[in-house]
Amino acid sequence: MQKHLLTALFFLATIGFNSHAQEALFRPQNIVSPEIHEDNSVTFRLHAPNATAVQVTGDFLPSVKMETPMGQMDGPGKAELKKGENGVWEFKTPVLSPELYNYSFSVDGFNTTDPSNPFLIRDVASATNIFIVGGGHADLYKTNDIPHGTVARRWYDSPGLKMDRRITIYTPPGYETSTDKYPVLYLLHGAGGDEEAWIALGRTAQIMDNLIAEGKAKPMIVVMPNGNVIQDGAPGEGSKNFYKPQFMIPNTMDGTYEGAFEDIIKFVESSYRVKTDKANRAIAGLSMGGYHTLHISRYYPNTFDYMGLFSAAIMPREDATGRVYSNFDQTLKAQMDNSYKLYWIAIGKTDFLYNANKEYIAKLDAMKMPYTYVESEGGHIWRNWRIYLSMFAPMLF
Template structure:
C-alpha cells in the first residue's frame, strides 16, 4: 500500500515538473469587479439580471403593493436584464417571473422572509440618509431566548437598545412593545423595517425620547389564525405579562410605571396590541394599531375578546395618553378602519387617526413606527 502511494506521488511530481506548472490557488477567490444583480447607481437607476438561458420570457416584478411588471431582455452574455429608474430612495421588494414562474434573485442574498420567503430586497440610498437608512449610532439589538409559559416552547425576542443606555449607566428608559404581522416573526421589524435605524435617526435628531423597543413573536402555532383568534390572543397575553415583561424588566434598566410603557403592532400584531393594551390599561399608557384586519372586520365582536374597556370611555380617556389608529388608503382594510373609527366615536373614545396613500406594506409601517415613536413618552 505504501509503495503504491509513493509511486502515485512520484507520478504527480513528475507530471507537474514536466509541464513546468506549480499548484496554485491564485484567482480562485478574486472579488467580482461589480455586482451582478442588482446594481444601483448614484442617481437611483437599478439594473437587474438573472441567468435563464432556456427561458422564453422573463419579467421583473418590482414593488410590494403596487407592483410594476417590466419585460426583461437577453443581453450579449445570454443573461436576462433590465434597468429601471430613477427610483426614489427606499427599500424595495422584487422578484423575477421566468416563463410564468416567480423566483428570487439568487445572486442577491438579501431577502424578505418570515414564515416563508416573499421576495428579494434592494435598497436605494439617499445622499442625505432617509429616516429608515442606517447610520452608526452605537445602538445594539439583543436576541434573547426564553420559555413561553402558555405555549411550553422556546421563543425569542429582539430588543433594540439605544446608545443612551450605554452612555449613561444610571439612566432608566421607557419601553415600547412592538408586534409584527401575520406571516412574519419577531425579527421582521428589524430585517424588513429597519426599526433600529428608524429609532436611531429619531433619537439622534432629538425627535424621540431614547427608549427600548421589544419585538415579540405573535404566532402561536405557525399559522396566521393562531395570532388572531380568542384562544391565541389569550396565550399571547399571558406570555407577554408572565414571561416577556418580567424578563425585560429584570434584565434591563427600564422604567416600570405604566406611564413609560407602550404597545403597538402592524396588521395581526395591531389587533394584538389593541386587544392586550385595552385589556390592560393598568400596564400601558399608549396603544398603536397599524392596519389591523381584526379591528376592520365589521363583524368583530370586541366583547368576545374581553375588550370591555371600550364601553368605559371615561376610564380609557383618562388612562391612555395616546390611542393611535392608522391605515393606508390603498389597503383593503381602509373602509373597515373608517367604520372602526366610527365605533370609537360612538363610544366617546379619544384617538388619533393617521393615513397616507399606501397599501398593506412595509413602507407605510416604517412611517407609522417613525411617527408613533415621535409621539410617545412626553
C-alpha cells in the same frame, strides 16, 4: 520512498482539485444587479442565455389587484427584461422615489431571486431581494455612521403559554455603559410574522438608531415578541427547527396571546433597566399586531400611555370568544377613563382594512375617546409600516 512519492502525488492532486474548486467558486459572471444610478433610476440584470422570457416583479412597479386569502389586495406589478449580449437580460426603471424596495425575477415562469444580489429578506415563506434608493425617509433605513444600539435574541419563560419563548430586543446606543433606566416600546408583528419580522422587514434598529442620533426620538428599549402562541421561536430558530412558515397560525387571534402578555412585561422589567410606570410604556403593532395592541391595551387598561394601531386587523372573528374579548365596550371605556397620552391610528387609503378602521374610529367618536388619526397612500404593505414607526416613535415619552 514509494510511500513518500504517493503522499506527494496525493498532495499535488489535492492542491489541483482545491485550486480548480476555488477558481470556480470565485468565477461568477461580472454582473451588477441592481445598479442604482445617480438619477435614482435602477437597472436589473440577469444572466440567463437559454431563457425565452424574463420578468422582474417588485414594489417599485405600479401595483395590481390580486386575490388573496384575506380578499383583494394590492400586489407588485411586472416588467419585461430585454435580452442583450452574452445572454444577459436587462430592465431599467424610471427615476424611483426614496424607499426600501423588494423584487424577484421570473424566468420562463419560474420565480427566483437575483443571483447577483446577496441581500435577501423573508416575508412569511417568500424570500425576495432588497435594495435602498436613498434620500428623504429612506435614509432612516440605512446603517449610517452614527452610534448604534444592540439587537439581542433572548429566551423568556412564559407560564401563561407553558414554554420558553424567543424574543428580539433592541437596546439604544450607550445602554451597556449607562446606569440610566429607559422607557419601553412593545412592537408587535402581523400575521405570518414572528420575532424576526420588525427587525428585518421593518428596519427597526436602523430607524431607531437614526431617529435617536438626530434627536427626534428619545432613547428607548424596543421589545419585539413572537405573537404566534404555538411557536417558541421563528421557523428555523425554535424547537421545531426548519419548516415552512404559515400566514395564519392557530390561536394567534383568539385571546391567548393577549392574556399571556404580562409574561413578556415581567421578563423585560426584571431583566433590563427600564422605567416601570404607565407613562414609560408604549405598545404598537401592524395588522394582527394592531389587533393585539387594541386588545392588550384595553384588557390591561392602566398599563400603557401610548398605543399605535398600524393598519390594524379590526374585524370580527369566530374564535374571539375568550375572556380577553368579553366586555369590550366597558373595558375600552375603562381605558379611556384611566387616561393616556396617545392613541394613534394609521391606515392606507387602499388598505383592505380601511373600512373596518373607519368603523372603529366612528365607535371612538361616539364614545368621545381621544385619538390621533393618520391616513396615508397605499395599502397593506411594509412600506407604510416602516413610515408609521418612523412617525410614531418620535411622539413617545
